[in-house]
Amino acid sequence: MKEYLDIKDEVQKALDTGKPVVALESTIISHGMPYPQNKEVALACEEIIRQNGAVPATICLMDGKIKIGIDENDLEILATSKDAMKVSRRDLAYALSKKVVGATTVATTMLCASLAGIKFFVTGGIGGVHRGYEKTMDVSADLEELSKTDVLVVCAGAKSILDLPRTLEYLETKGVPIVGYQTDTLPQFFTRESEYPLRLRMDDPAEIAQMYKVKNDIGLNGGVLVVNPIPEEDSMDKNYIDNLIDKAVKEADKAGVHGKDITPYLLAKIVEESNGESLKANIALVKNNAKLGAKIAKAFFD
Numbered sequence: 001m002k003e004y005l006d007i008k009d010e011v012q013k014a015l016d017t018g019k020p021v022v023a024l025e026s027t028i029i030s031h032g033m034p035y036p037q038n039k040e041v042a043l044a045c046e047e048i049i050r051q052n053g054a055v056p057a058t059i060c061l062m063d064g065k066i067k068i069g070i071d072e073n074d075l076e077i078l079a080t081s082k083d084a085m086k087v088s089r090r091d092l093a094y095a096l097s098k099k100v101v102g103a104t105t106v107a108t109t110m111l112c113a114s115l116a117g118i119k120f121f122v123t124g125g126i127g128g129v130h131r132g133y134e135k136t137m138d139v140s141a142d143l144e145e146l147s148k149t150d151v152l153v154v155c156a157g158a159k160s161i162l163d164l165p166r167t168l169e170y171l172e173t174k175g176v177p178i179v180g181y182q183t184d185t186l187p188q189f190f191t192r193e194s195e196y197p198l199r200l201r202m203d204d205p206a207e208i209a210q211m212y213k214v215k216n217d218i219g220l221n222g223g224v225l226v227v228n229p230i231p232e233e234d235s236m237d238k239n240y241i242d243n244l245i246d247k248a249v250k251e252a253d254k255a256g257v258h259g260k261d262i263t264p265y266l267l268a269k270i271v272e273e274s275n276g277e278s279l280k281a282n283i284a285l286v287k288n289n290a291k292l293g294a295k296i297a298k299a300f301f302d
Contacts, residue, residue, distance in 0.1 A: 026109070
């Protein structure tokens, strides 16, 4: 395994000395946001994690290696590449063998973080069960990874372009704890609340870290999902964004977009239709998640 891992010195030192490390995905850079906002957000999230007592480790694939932590040159390549491969678990061996530039999804970032010994990961929103599941059987690999890979994931909920009730049911069936941070309902990515109640709520990062310690102590397999609502001042109007999503979903269906292309397609459409307001919200929630993830990781090691 070491043959395929390229761990940045800063990250390796933190792992060796028992300091908190927080992983970051790279699909959000190469496929989730336009340039230069993608690069600016990636740098800002790393800085937020450092300011809150942890070491950031952005994960990607380059030169046949899993890079655990990247430098500015790597980031520039990811942020500007027109052909970076979106790499899920199913693509990992292929991408490494072909030595492509690969951006890791939530599922692959979880897997690679675990291989490197990193227990914490922050992202924007996870994938889930797609609308029209009864016709397509389209379920994100993120959910399966959460069921078996021991990483705590902080997000702003499942993306609201998904079938949220089925996503919650899938995670419950797989035994994945979903912790609402200072919320009793599932955040809907662009908006703070939804009509979907959560079973677990915790209001302090140290509480969450303690729960994660207990989970590890008793040997429970799989991850933990912490859902962190977008800051109130950045939350979008629910009816407004829901209407944009419905419109984008219909357009995607008409255009025959499906599989791994559906999420970037829908998000791009929503950015266009909202005149960039959804991108501002996306940036705000990612930064908010970076802050919380670092606080939980630090509390875990204190």
